Structures are given as structure tokens and as C-alpha cells.
Amino acid sequence: MLGFPYGLRGLLVTPTKRFIECELELNPEQTKIAQVHEFLDVSAMQNMPIHNRGIGQGLGALSVAVVEELNEILLATSSRQSMASRFLSISPLQ
Numbered sequence: 736m737l738g739f740p741y742g743l744r745g746l747l748v749t750p751t752k753r754f755i756e757c758e759l760e761l762n763p764e765q766t767k768i769a770q771v772h773e774f775l776d777v778s779a780m781q782n783m784p785i786h787n788r789g790i791g792q793g794l795g796a797l798s799v800a801v802v803e804e805l806n807e808i809l810l811a812t813s814s815r816q817s818m819a820s821r822f823l824s825i826s827p828l829q
Contacts, residue, residue, distance in 0.1 A: 741765050746777070748802045754778045754795065 741761040746754055758773035781795030792800075 741769075742772075744773075748798055752778075752799050754781050754798075 739760045741763060742759055743761065744758045746756050748754055754777050756773060756775045756777045757771070759768050760770040760772060761767065762769045778795075781798075782793030783795040783799075784793050785796050787793050
């Protein structure tokens, strides 16, 4: 549990495949970061090989693969929504 009422704690994966462990305190509205309590690059501690003897893909490599796939899905979804909104915004001929 965090020592403050509004906060986030977790592990971020950056677009450059760096892993950042963070603990952030938010304002009561949870719209702005009030204070950064922890922000550490923990990339060196991640298991990044795709092939590990006996276990297969490392968790670090798996995390990066999942984030990349989710980003592809989000990009495809936003493109379709954008195309749909353009299609729906076309007024019928009169």
C-alpha cells in the first residue's frame, strides 16, 4: 500500500524498451502528479532474452512483446474509428 491517498505505483515500459519503476503521488482530483517518490530505470534487472534455457521467453521480452501488440491493436482501432468518423461525418447528397 502507498503511504499517500492518491497515487500510482508500477512498472512502465517506454517506447525505447526501457523499464521504469515508479511511484507517483497524485492530486486529490487525480489529474496531476503532485510528487514523484520513485522513478528508477530497472531495465538491467529485466530478463530480456527471447530464448532462455528451460523457460523460453524472458518476462522482460514478453512484456515488450505484449506492449507492442497492444499498441498495434490500439493504432488499428483508432485508425478504423477515425475512418468511421470521417465516413459518418460525410453528409448525404441532396
